[in-house]
Amino acid sequence: MYSSLKILIIISIIFLFVFFYIPLIEMFIxxxxxxxxxxxxxxxxKNPLYIRIIGYSLLISFLTTIISLIxxxxxxxxxxxxxxxxxxxxxxxxxxxxFWVNFLLRTYALYNVLYMIGIINNFIALLIGMVYDYYPxxxxxxxxxxxxxxxxILDASFLFGATxxxxxxxxxxxLSMPGIIAGSIFVSLTTMTEFIVPSMLGGVEGYTVGYxxxxxxxxxxxxxxxxxxSIIIISIALIISLFYSRKAKVVLI
Amino acid sequence: xKMRIIWTIYTIALLSFLYIPIFMMVIQSFNDxxxxxxxxxxxxxxxxxLIESNEVWASFINSFSIALASALTSxxxxxxLAYTYIRSKSRAYDFLDIAMYTPIIIPxxxxxxxxxxxxxxxxxxxxxxxxxxxxxxxxIAFAYFTLKAQxxxxxxxxxxxxxxxxxxxxxxxxxxxxxxxxxxxxxxxIITFTLSFDDFIKSVFTTEPGFPLLxxxxxxxxxxxxxxxxxxxxxxxMITISLCLASLYTYYMxxxx
Amino acid sequence: MGNEAYINIVNLSKSFGKIKAxxxxxLSINNGELxxxxxxxxxxxxxxxxxxxxxxxxxxxxIFIDGIRINDIPPYKRNIxxxxxxxxxxxxxxxxxxxxxxxxxxxxxxxxxxxKVSKILExxxxxxxxxxxxxxxxxxxxxxxxxxxxxALVLEPxxxxxxxxxxxxDYKIRQELxxxxxxxxxxxxxxxxxxxHDQTEAMFMSDRVAxxxxxxxxxxxxxxxxxxxxxNTFVATFFGEVNIIEGRLxxxxxxxxGWRPIKLRNTKIDNNGSDHIHIILRPEKIxxxxxxxxxxxxxxxxxxLIFLGPFVKIDIKINDKQYIKALxxxxxxxxxxxxxEVSINxxxxxxxxxxxx
Numbered sequence: 077m078y079s080s081l082k083i084l085i086i087i088s089i090i091f092l093f094v095f096f097y098i099p100l101i102e103m104f105i106x107x108x109x110x111x112x113x114x115x116x117x118x119x120x121x122k123n124p125l126y127i128r129i130i131g132y133s134l135l136i137s138f139l140t141t142i143i144s145l146i147x148x149x150x151x152x153x154x155x156x157x158x159x160x161x162x163x164x165x166x167x168x169x170x171x172x173x174x175f176w177v178n179f180l181l182r183t184y185a186l187y188n189v190l191y192m193i194g195i196i197n198n199f200i201a202l203l204i205g206m207v208y209d210y211y212p213x214x215x216x217x218x219x220x221x222x223x224x225x226x227x228x229i230l231d232a233s234f235l236f237g238a239t240x241x242x243x244x245x246x247x248x249x250x251l252s253m254p255g256i257i258a259g260s261i262f263v264s265l266t267t268m269t270e271f272i273v274p275s276m277l278g279g280v281e282g283y284t285v286g287y288x289x290x291x292x293x294x295x296x297x298x299x300x301x302x303x304x305x306s307i308i309i310i311s312i313a314l315i316i317s318l319f320y321s322r323k324a325k326v327v328l329i
Numbered sequence: 330x331k332m333r334i335i336w337t338i339y340t341i342a343l344l345s346f347l348y349i350p351i352f353m354m355v356i357q358s359f360n361d362x363x364x365x366x367x368x369x370x371x372x373x374x375x376x377x378x379l380i381e382s383n384e385v386w387a388s389f390i391n392s393f394s395i396a397l398a399s400a401l402t403s404x405x406x407x408x409x410l411a412y413t414y415i416r417s418k419s420r421a422y423d424f425l426d427i428a429m430y431t432p433i434i435i436p437x438x439x440x441x442x443x444x445x446x447x448x449x450x451x452x453x454x455x456x457x458x459x460x461x462x463x464x465x466x467x468x469i470a471f472a473y474f475t476l477k478a479q480x481x482x483x484x485x486x487x488x489x490x491x492x493x494x495x496x497x498x499x500x501x502x503x504x505x506x507x508x509x510x511x512x513x514x515x516x517x518x519i520i521t522f523t524l525s526f527d528d529f530i531k532s533v534f535t536t537e538p539g540f541p542l543l544x545x546x547x548x549x550x551x552x553x554x555x556x557x558x559x560x561x562x563x564x565x566x567m568i569t570i571s572l573c574l575a576s577l578y579t580y581y582m583x584x585x586x
Numbered sequence: 587m588g589n590e591a592y593i594n595i596v597n598l599s600k601s602f603g604k605i606k607a608x609x610x611x612x613l614s615i616n617n618g619e620l621x622x623x624x625x626x627x628x629x630x631x632x633x634x635x636x637x638x639x640x641x642x643x644x645x646x647x648x649i650f651i652d653g654i655r656i657n658d659i660p661p662y663k664r665n666i667x668x669x670x671x672x673x674x675x676x677x678x679x680x681x682x683x684x685x686x687x688x689x690x691x692x693x694x695x696x697x698x699x700x701x702k703v704s705k706i707l708e709x710x711x712x713x714x715x716x717x718x719x720x721x722x723x724x725x726x727x728x729x730x731x732x733x734x735x736x737x738a739l740v741l742e743p744x745x746x747x748x749x750x751x752x753x754x755x756d757y758k759i760r761q762e763l764x765x766x767x768x769x770x771x772x773x774x775x776x777x778x779x780x781x782x783h784d785q786t787e788a789m790f791m792s793d794r795v796a797x798x799x800x801x802x803x804x805x806x807x808x809x810x811x812x813x814x815x816x817x818n819t820f821v822a823t824f825f826g827e828v829n830i831i832e833g834r835l836x837x838x839x840x841x842x843x844g845w846r847p848i849k850l851r852n853t854k855i856d857n858n859g860s861d862h863i864h865i866i867l868r869p870e871k872i873x874x875x876x877x878x879x880x881x882x883x884x885x886x887x888x889x890x891l892i893f894l895g896p897f898v899k900i901d902i903k904i905n906d907k908q909y910i911k912a913l914x915x916x917x918x919x920x921x922x923x924x925x926x927e928v929s930i931n932x933x934x935x936x937x938x939x940x941x942x943x
Contacts, residue, residue, distance in 0.1 A: 078498065081409065081412075084406070085409055085410065085413050087406070088406040088407075088409055088410050088469070089410075089425065091406060091465075091466065091469070092429075092466060092469055095444075095447075095462050095463075095465075095466035096432060096440075096466040096467070097428075097431075098447065099440075099443035099444050099447035100435075100439075100440075100443050102443065102447055102450060103442065103443040103446050103447075106446060147343065150336070150339060151339070151343060154336045154337075154339070154340055158332075158333060158336050159336075159340075167340065167344075169575075169576075169579060170344055171344070171347070172575070172579075173572055173575050173576075174347055174348070174351065175575070176523060176571040176572065176578075177351065177567070177568050177571045178526075178527040178544065178547070178564075178567055178568075178571065179529065180527075180529060180544055180548055180552075181354075181551075181564045181567060181568065182350070182351070183551075184354070184547070184551040184560070184564065185350035185351050185353065185564070186350045187551070188350065188353065188354060188365055189349065189350045189353060191365075192365055192366065208346070208347070208350075265434065265436070266436075268436065269436035269437065269438050269439070272529065272530075272548075272552075275552060276551065276552050286436070286438045289438050289439070289442060290438065293442050293445065293534070303442070303443075303446065306436075306438070306442055306443065307439075309436050309438075309439055310435055310436065310439045313434055313436055314434065314435075317430075317434045484674060486670040486673075486674035487674045487676065487677075489636075489639075489641050489661075489668075489670070489674065490668065490670060490674040490675075490676075490737075491676075491687070492660075492662050493639055493640075493641075493661050493662070493664075493666060493667070493668045493738075494662075494687050494688035494691065494737070494738075494741065495662045495688050495691040495692060495741070496662055496687075496691055497662055500691065504687075508678045509676075509677060509678050
């Protein structure tokens with residue numbers, strides 16, 4: 077029986093390798109296709125328009141992360157420490173449930189509401205949409221960390237005469253750092269290349285690097301440049317996550 | 330006491346921010362008027378219009394069949410990888426574990442275009458199989474992590490005990506390992522099904538115009554300002570299904586035996 | 587090769603990478619006996635058990651049960667029962683189903699299964715009507731342990747293996763279960779190998795005990811034999827409480843700082859040229875007397891008195907580098923107090939002398 081297990085493992089590994097890693101390798105090779113191998117990269121990095129778009133995407137990512145953090149931390153805190161035990165699971169599920177709804181539908185629903193209000197097709201709408209779709213990741217990450225803080229540590233702090241404010245700044249906040257960092261990394265990475273929400277809600281102002289790659293492949297048919305840009309953003313994503321896992325020695329999942 | 334009230338108000342406010350758009354869409358699906366701003370009366374005509382649409386049905390069937398196949402395949406492959414990793418004594422499989430993180434870290438658009446390139450270069454025609462492969466290669470990672478968490482809780486001694494009691498390895502698998510891991514298996518299938526069914530970016534780059542998928546249908550209607558009211562009906566149906574799956578998932582992942 | 591002994595372990599060795607878990611183990615176990623393998627964590631005793639069960643394969647060596655070499659027989663065909671340290675009960679099955687698991691595999695008839703399960707539940711004192719369909723996770727630690735035992739015994743195995751089965755239980759429950767186990771083992775007359783790091787358990791349970799350390803078996807024998815005649819310092823210290831005193835051998839005399847010189851009766855010590863020795867002395871062999879006595883071996887000052895129920899442990903300071911522990915019945919030391927000067931004496935036969943390392 078263990079030999080059939082070995083066969084299955086080999087099949088799984090081959091499947092993953094052939095259909096996930098080989099495409100990436102091929103894309104990398106494609107990005108080097110021209111007289112001068114790094115020409116595609118150079119033309120991207122020297123193009124001020126492209127740089128602006130990349131920078132714009134990073135800005136959106138940064139703002140989304142910060143706003144999500146500010147909004148989510150109080151909720152996580154509430155769920156971990158203040159809420160009545162009876163309601164905890166219900167409220168938690170209530171926050172998680174929309175997650176399961178199709179991303180496009182969620183954004184479309186928000187579009188309708190924002191359209192009604194009149195804030196639409198601009199940067200603000202874009203940001204609202206980004207936070208709307210991504211803050212639950214931040215919330216869950218922080219909550220997971222906060223809920224693991226042992227109650228006895230908090231009780232001990234009272235014995236040592238800490239005020240509630242000190243208890244927060246000296247114990248809870250530092251201990252919640254792993255959750256904050258993990259959530260921030262996750263939100264930053266995923267929002268960096270997000271283009272559906274910006275294009276649906278941001279109108280002209282919603283052009284991000286993700287959409288640029290889309291256009292390079294489907295509209296401009298420049299697969300070489302598109303590959304190069306993809307490799308660039310993959311590298312940024314990998315560097316950020318490697319840096320994080322080195323530093324925190326904790327994995328994202 | 331006052332603090333508690335403030336917290337509660339804040340939480341409810343945020344929950345409303347989250348749910349009001351969804352509720353409004355659901356309500357609008359029953360609105361006789363096309364416009365959000367006026368209520369012309371209760372109707373289910375948008376639902377009948379939806380059911381009559383061939384395009385919607387074709388998209389639904391394609392998305393559903395791929396999601397089902399992908400859920401089964403990625404869970405099956407994922408559990409073999411997870412089991413091997415947890416039970417292996419050698420360091421060889423650490424490498425595998427790291428390799429499973431990449432699908433989750435890589436930006437989805439980059440992965441999608443690499444798939445398009447791969448299929449184009451391999452001369453494979455776009456359709457059911459390419460979409461299936463694109464989804465499953467990604468979903469294996471999610472299945473892996475879901476199952477890894479559960480299997481690590483099953484002590485090897487339980488399997489050894491079964492062996493000593495006379496069970497051959499296959500019997501250990503079916504009578505001990507799988508029953509205990511069942512909740513995680515269901516959870517994994519639900520999550521991979523949802524990931525596949527809702528998938529947009531990878532699907533765009535692995536399909537062709539003759540092979541419609543539901544999320545792409547939604548996109549072309551919603552984002553291209555060709556929204557028709559039956560889109561709200563479709564949305565409501567999908568939301569209902571999603572929430573049912575969500576509760577099933579929560580049930581399987583968090584029930585205390 | 588396997589004449590009277592029921593289980594024969596011959597030249598058994600097993601390594602995990604660079605670590606040698608078992609180093610040339612030779613052990614014979616008699617039919618119906620309960621032998622305890624006693625050793626500290628990491629000494630290889632669990633590995634030995636797993637090899638006997640068939641869950642690990644030895645690098646070198648053979649195992650014979652009832653004359654038959656079982657090396658190549660897979661674990662599900664060895665007809666051995668095993669109780670694990672973490673119990674390993676099936677969480678998705680109730681008590682009856684857990685116990686019936688092995689019987690179902692053997693394709694035994696339903697009514698016969700019911701009968702056997704009832705009987706074994708009676709034996710372990712968990713009535714079937716009350717406990718039968720409970721989830722195993724709802725039982726207490728002690729109850730779960732009984733179920734694990736029943737599950738192994740119901741198949742009437744030739745050999746029973748137990749891997750520190752009671753280590754995680756409360757003291758009182760542990761005592762109870764040890765008595766139960768001994769009773770059941772005797773009534774079924776089943777050859778049993780019991781693994782533990784707890785010497786009290788070993789002393790209580792065993793017909794014989796094997797002391798294991800660093801992958802080697804140092805000594806095997808009845809608990810009283812191993813206790814009275816330990817083969818080296820390690821065995822002496824691991825099995826029972828002991829005083830270790832350093833000394834020198836000179837011209838047939840034992841010389842220890844603070845003691846009067848003692849003439850050696852028989853020079854049987856092989857020291858490899860060194861005159862350095864270790865003296866092993868059990869606390870209960872020491873007699874405490876008046877400080878005025880002059881033909882005593884040593885004199886000292888009482889530093890501490892520790893109450894141990896019917897006994898008292900006395901810490902005696904001989905000099906700055908030497909403290910001796912004595913164990914005396916309370917009735918004898920009524921007049922003793924901390925700070926008293928006392929004389930200590932013992933029979934020369936009670937000293938064990940080993941080469942110093």
